[in-house]
Amino acid sequence: MPDPITRLNEVLAERYRIERQIGEGGMATVYLAEDLRHERKVAVKVLRSELAAGVGPERFLSEIRTTANLQHPHILPLFDSGEADSFLFYVMPYVEGETLRERLDREAQLPVDDAIRIATGMAEALDYAHRQGVIHRDIKPANVLLPDGKPVISDFGIALAVGAAGGGRLTETGMSLGTPHYMSPEQATGDRQVGPAADIFALGCVLYEMLAGEPPFTGNTQQAILGKIITTAPDAPGDRRPAVPRNVDAAISKALEKVPADRFVCAAEFARALADPEFGGDRDRAGAAAASARRWKLAAIGLGVVALVSTALLLLSGGSPPAAGGATGGGFGSILFPQDQSFPARSIGQPVAITADGSGVVFTAETEGSRQLFARTLTERGTAPIAGSEGAGSHFLSSDETRVAFYDAEDDALKVIPLSGGTPETLVELAGFNGGDWGTDGTILYADGSGIWRMPATGGTPERIATPERRLLRYWHPRFLPDGSGMIYTLSAIDLTATPDSTYLVVHPFDGEEVVLAQGYSGHVTEDGLLIFARERRERLADLWAARLASHGRSLASDPVRVLDDGPRVAPYGAAAFDISANGVLVYLPGPSTTSSGAIVRVDRDGGVETLVSRTDIPGSRNSPSGVRLSPDGSRISFRAVFDAPPAFRIFAYDLTRQALVSVSMDANADWPMWAPDGRRLVFNHWTPDEPTIQNLHWVTPGDSASIRPVLAFNEHQQHAHQFTANGDSIVIEHRDTSMGDGDIWLIPADGSGPGRPLVEGPGLQRDPAISPNGRWLAFTSSESGENQVYVTEFPEARTRRRVSTARGCEPVWNPEGGELFYRAVDGRSSGVVSVPVSTEPAFTIRSEPATLFEGAYLGCSIFGRQYDVGPDGDHFFMSRNSLADPDAPRMEVVYGWLDRVRELLEP
Secondary structure, three states: OOOHHHHHHHHOOOOEEEEEEEEEOOOEEEEEEEEOOOOEEEEEEEEOHHHHHOOOHHHHHHHHHHHOOOOOOOEOOOOEEEEEOOEEEEEEEOOOOOEHHHHHHHHOOOOHHHHHHHHHHHHHHHHHHHHOOOOOOOOOHHHEEOHHHOOEEOOOOHHHHHHHHHHHHHHHHOOOOOOHHHOOHHHHOOOOOOOHHHHHHHHHHHHHHHHHOOOOOOOOOHHHHHHHHHHOOOOOHHHHOOOOOHHHHHHHHHHOOOOHHHOOOOHHHHHHHHHOOOOOOOOOOOOOOOHHHHHHHHHHHOOOOOEOOOOOOEEOOOOOOOOOOOOOOOOEEEEEOOOOEEOOOOOOOOOEEEOOOOOEEEEEEEEOOEEEEEEEEOOOOOEEEOOOOOOEEEEEEOOOOOEEEEEEOOOOEEEEEEOOOOOOEEEEEOOOOOOEEEOOOOEEEEEEOOEEEEEEOOOOOOEEEEOOOOOOEEEEEEEEOOOOOEEEEEEEEOOOOOOOOOEEEEEEEOOOOOEEEEEOEEEEEOOOOEEEEEEEEEOOEEEEEEEEEOOOOOOEOOOOEEEEOOOEEEEOOOEEOEEEOOOOOEEEOEOOOOOOOOEEEEEEOOOOEEEEEEHHHOOOEOOOOEEEEEOOOOOEEEEEEEEOOOOOEEEEEEEOOOOEEEEOOOOOEEEEEEEOOOOOOEEEEEEOOOOOOOEEEEEEEOOEEEEEEEOOOOOOOEEEEEEEOOOOOEEEEEEEOOOOOOEEEEEEEOOOOOOOEEEEOOOOEEEEEEEOOOOOEEEEEEOOOOOOEEEEEEOOOOOOEEEOOOOOOEEEEEOOOOOEEEEEEEEOOEEEEEEEEEEOOOOOEEOOOOEEEEEEOEOOOOOOOOOOEEOOOOOEEEEEEOOOOOOOOOEEEEEOOHHHHHHHHHOO
């Protein structure tokens, strides 16, 4: 019988050339191979034969594809997977260098800083994957590659795919998922429903081993190891190695808690604890950070009763804000403010400032036409006005963060006020204001139309230290260099808006000549010599760029690199609304976007919203995910997404239980999906770029694009599926000649055995058909009157029609519980759901007038397919949120550990 390499080369001859075996693990044998199509080295991993025998190939390949969308610098991506002969295999990049297992075998214990850095990178990867709904379940040193010393986790989701596919059959193989030394207690006791906490436990074990030289739980047998995992607590690594910091000991201890709920909420929280020297001490965590943080919090308390925002702080890194002083672990989120609060559109200077430790922000906002300063801590959930700052525009904090200077546009003066509020003190009267900064030496910089000035923060006579050489040049938003030896400012022409071609960053040493550094504006220099600045992407929206400064600080030591796309908003003449704390937290006010940053959300009858899938979860998409439909068992949703690159239209499925996203079609234009009654397949529109007006219905199984096949033979029309009949034999569709032309509602056989027949015809466009739960009535939208209205007719023989909507309406959907019909009402940019109480036995009756349940920025009705669906209980709605970013939208973005990521990008 041929050896495995010969057999693999026979069955994979057109795709890969296997060279040699390079490893073997508990689940797979690893081979070095040549990817023939892409001419690159890859690692082909073949499941062990006894494991493959206990795993269903189709289910395994379907499950493993959920990991293909993971894109993170600390995650080894999945290139390919498949079944060949009796082999189940998956393909990943071949990475030269050692694994963490090999390094530990060589060194036993790693330097403390190296161990923390590796664990932090792993935590960032885990946090990202967990937010995509993917659990690793087999974190161990052998699965951590160290190219150039940076951690990259391999085999992401493989254990989950094996477990989900094999189910109970795996016990027959005598195999367990996970490696004993790193198993969580819930895995050790056989619980198959493990979550992110299991990966956090394993990461704690790996970090423990990097520091202590051996795993926290050891024994002579696998059973002995599992017994200790379940019943005993290990010694702290600091007891074995005094150099381990106390906070790292405490973080590992929390990660190794027996009960999952007692561990960190998310992997990002673990990383933050590793970076916070005060984590785990005997203290009140809300009030014991650095002195600047204490001053900040005391000032915030002095603001009086905190006005709580209507929407709480939402951190995508897991929902918990970082402890003050420790916000360096990665993660990001949005702070949402009340709808009656907005950010000024034309703030020339800095409209947002963050404290040095990243624990709080001061920002300018307008409420009911009145503008003033507001303060907010990022570790708590409230915001409040600073009394006495009415009329404030741009502002900047004092170096000790007890006071704030602001420009009062009404009085045309620069004023100072305690952060806790009070009576403002006028420092100097101005002729306009172009931004300023407060130095550690007790002096203030500010710019106006005549140049840049410096003066004592206590008041006095300003000294002009920079004057424009030409009348049409202006200086903007000066900032001190970190050591106070000079400043950086923006030079621009007053008759041009800020663009990379009309604004320049200038460094001005107080004892030397000015030097132009780069094109851009709103420069910020960090203590370790990074230059962060903005360049305008388009009107009122900037990207952020970064470069390293030479040691003398008067030239660039590296080319600028873009480090944030579609970042802060931009006021006229180039004031980008962002700030960076000393410990690397970025805060910015997002700019307007020409594309949607929307999401699929679940909304209750009162309008309460829960985000399920964001546009940012779908790399490369340029529009709000839309066309959402719920599977028959209520466990999954399907939807469509739009891309710039072909295929331009693709469909996805999202598992509501596992919170996992699956790409359904990637190789053809696929649109407007709808579930079949069996819940396994979807019907969707398919077309080619050459003939976009011809759109025919096809079947597909989620996760298996090779299963695509037509429902009907191709014809010269457009077909849009809406609902199956109760027995699944037929489909109610829209049938039209062109995409924008008139159309009728048809009933076609689901097996493609015939052409079908028309149900509802008439002038205009008849669309959005929906069959009532009792199968006797058909609701639909018609434009026969000249505007869209909702009607009900008999089914399956339409004889009469009864108008239901009192104003314009579209997209009717029946309550699955019966007794109610929903439809959409659209008014400008706001759209909502309307409820109509009805009876369907013995006749169709409208029991009371339509009533709006909720309204919001949801995608309006489409002429091609339905944009929403109703949950089985009739009390929840799956909607497509249309979040076209308003330039004055009350939202602030926060990115933790951002400077660390920038430094990685700038590494030579």
